[in-house]
Amino acid sequence: MNLRIILGDQLSHSISSLTDIDPQHDAILMCEVMEEATYVKHHKKKIAFIFSAMRHFAEELKDKGYTIRYTKLDDTDNQGSFTGEVSRAIQDYKPKKVIITEAGEYRVQEMIKTWDTEFGVPVDIRPDDRFLCTHEEFQAWAKNRKELRMEYFYREMRKKYNILMNNGKPEGGEWNYDSMNRKSPDETVKIPQTYNGQIDNITHDILGLVVDKFGSHFGDIEPFYFAVTRNQALYALDKFINERLSNFGDYQDAMIQHEPWLFHSHLSFYINCGLLLPLECIQAAEQAYKNGRAPLNAVEGFIRQILGWREYVRGIYWLKMPAYENENMLNAKTPLPPLFWDAETHMNCLRQCIKETKENAYAHHIQRLMVIGNFSLIAGLSPDEVNDWYMLVYADAYQWVELPNVTGMILYADGGLLASKPYAASGSYINKMSDYCKGCKYSVTKKNGPQACPFNYLYWDFLIRNEDKLSGNPRLRLSYKTISKMNDDKLCAIKSDSSRFIQKLSSGDCV
Numbered sequence: 001m002n003l004r005i006i007l008g009d010q011l012s013h014s015i016s017s018l019t020d021i022d023p024q025h026d027a028i029l030m031c032e033v034m035e036e037a038t039y040v041k042h043h044k045k046k047i048a049f050i051f052s053a054m055r056h057f058a059e060e061l062k063d064k065g066y067t068i069r070y071t072k073l074d075d076t077d078n079q080g081s082f083t084g085e086v087s088r089a090i091q092d093y094k095p096k097k098v099i100i101t102e103a104g105e106y107r108v109q110e111m112i113k114t115w116d117t118e119f120g121v122p123v124d125i126r127p128d129d130r131f132l133c134t135h136e137e138f139q140a141w142a143k144n145r146k147e148l149r150m151e152y153f154y155r156e157m158r159k160k161y162n163i164l165m166n167n168g169k170p171e172g173g174e175w176n177y178d179s180m181n182r183k184s185p186d187e188t189v190k191i192p193q194t195y196n197g198q199i200d201n202i203t204h205d206i207l208g209l210v211v212d213k214f215g216s217h218f219g220d221i222e223p224f225y226f227a228v229t230r231n232q233a234l235y236a237l238d239k240f241i242n243e244r245l246s247n248f249g250d251y252q253d254a255m256i257q258h259e260p261w262l263f264h265s266h267l268s269f270y271i272n273c274g275l276l277l278p279l280e281c282i283q284a285a286e287q288a289y290k291n292g293r294a295p296l297n298a299v300e301g302f303i304r305q306i307l308g309w310r311e312y313v314r315g316i317y318w319l320k321m322p323a324y325e326n327e328n329m330l331n332a333k334t335p336l337p338p339l340f341w342d343a344e345t346h347m348n349c350l351r352q353c354i355k356e357t358k359e360n361a362y363a364h365h366i367q368r369l370m371v372i373g374n375f376s377l378i379a380g381l382s383p384d385e386v387n388d389w390y391m392l393v394y395a396d397a398y399q400w401v402e403l404p405n406v407t408g409m410i411l412y413a414d415g416g417l418l419a420s421k422p423y424a425a426s427g428s429y430i431n432k433m434s435d436y437c438k439g440c441k442y443s444v445t446k447k448n449g450p451q452a453c454p455f456n457y458l459y460w461d462f463l464i465r466n467e468d469k470l471s472g473n474p475r476l477r478l479s480y481k482t483i484s485k486m487n488d489d490k491l492c493a494i495k496s497d498s499s500r501f502i503q504k505l506s507s508g509d510c511v
């Protein structure tokens with residue numbers, strides 16, 4: 001017999017570790033383990049989501065007639081780690097071979113690689129072919145390139161999968177319609193509800209378990225509304241395609257107070273744990289375009305996120321790990337302030353985004369990037385602490401996708417490998433793309449002084465502080481030109497406002 005292992009982000013019936021399963025003889029191991037739930041203290045909703053989806057998936061496998069060994073978190077003989085549970089299963093089943101699909105995270109992949117010598121059983125580690133670009137393909141694409149820009153990678157992927165292509169040319173004549181996707185928020189547009197699932201007995205038990213064992217973790221467990229089965233996730237996909245995709249492009253960068261979901265897909269949780277496959281989401285969107293149900297700017301924008309960004313960040317992760325974990329090009333050191341946990345701040349934009357993160361284990365891209373991320377960058381927060389925070393607060397976070405987005409995209413800690421310039425912005429960007437500033441104690445139009453929006457002076461201070469590392473970037477030429485024209489009073493005001501702010505932030509005072 002062979003022992004086949006399914007990890008919590010491998011909940012796909014078509015996963016490579018199950019393709020040639022012999023239902024008569026083989027057994028499948030799935031285990032809820034303390035090590036995975038606590039190596040960072042994941043949001044309660046995230047743990048509940050993964051455990052519930054795992055238990056539902058195990059039931060589906062049982063219904064298919066497979067033998068499942070499922071270890072629950074509170075089983076008395078649970079060893080608390082993947083290695084411990086695999087060891088116990090090997091002792092009980094004495095398999096000829098262990099079969100597993102490669103792990104999403106470097107940490108776990110390194111663990112798996114020790115098993116054959118540790119247990120004296122061959123371990124067949126298979127590629128994860130749910131991803132659309134193999135490690136080898138990405139390496140070949142990256143080799144000898146001076147710059148690894150997502151846009152060029154994305155074009156290759158469009159051609160490879162023949163998505164939105166027309167006789168070898170991009171549909172509509174352009175590869176990218178991003179310039180059409182920057183509408184300011186419109187509070188009168190009706191926003192359809194996100195998926196809102198019922199709690200069944202399995203989820204009910206899990207919610208109790210999570211409250212009991214992980215009560216001290218960040219985040220609200222209720223209300224719990226995530227899809228936890230493939231059928232439910234397919235319904236969520238359908239709902240997105242029919243109700244929100246057509247507006248996805250227009251409002252992709254918009255933020256509205258008390259509207260956490262907007263026209264985004266809210267599918268990352270399901271794609272990342274395997275309930276949905278990336279290619280089926282892409283094809284569903286392409287079909288909606290072909291049927292005239294969604295415009296090209298929306299469909300191309302959505303597809304680019306999955307076929308482009310998602311595959312690209314995974315490629316960067318495996319290309320650059322393990323060194324990528326320690327990148328800190330800007331030498332940022334400020335500790336993560338308490339407001340990241342309690343949302344206690346007068347800065348309305350940050351308060352909203354962190355409060356919604358706490359409630360939903362979700363924030364949409366522009367909140368993660370241009371509010372929380374932008375703040376982390378210009379306040380000089382430590383990459384280690386920011387990475388840990390992003391890893392634990394979002395229900396879709398796995399290190400292969402979280403790390404490049406944080407270290408590369410928001411913190412520029414990799415020195416521009418991923419982003420061609422830092423995503424730093426002053427308050428006017430947030431004001432243009434949201435209605436947050438209306439309800440803020442600070443004034444977005446004031447540049448300096450205690451009433452001024454902190455983004456306004458921190459932005460300049462960030463550029464001045466890092467002049468030696470950033471001034472050579474052609475995309476920042478205009479900003480540095482503006483700095484060179486500032487008089488001493490202005491420079492002094494930026495410095496003193498920023499020092500006062502960072503000092504308050506570091507001492508845990510409400511800013």
Ligand code: FAD
Nearest residue numbers: 264265266267268305306310364365368369396397402405
């Ligand atoms: P939509 O806006 O509907 O986008 C569609 C899909 O595209 C997403 O479901 C996701 O699969 C994919 N996608 C979009 N942007 C990215 C991206 N930058 N990288 C990879 N995939 C992308 N995404 C995660 O899945 N896990 C994370 O831990 C994560 N951490 C992030 C941290 C930061 C600092 C930033 C800036 C972005 C992060 N993202 C992460 C990317 C993106 O914000 C989320 O994928 C998105 O917000 C999920 O919501 P959605 O499903 O509604 O996405």
Ligand code: DLZ
Nearest residue numbers: 007008009032033036037103104105108
């Ligand atoms: C995220 C997560 C959590 C919280 N718990 C488990 C678990 O108990 N068992 C499991 O198999 N997977 C869990 N996961 C998902 C894993 O962290 C994920 O599969 C690996 O990190 C991928 O390398």
Ligand code: SF4
Nearest residue numbers: 347349427437440453
């Ligand atoms: Fe955020 Fe500044 Fe606007 Fe306040 S004024 S909401 S801090 S951007």
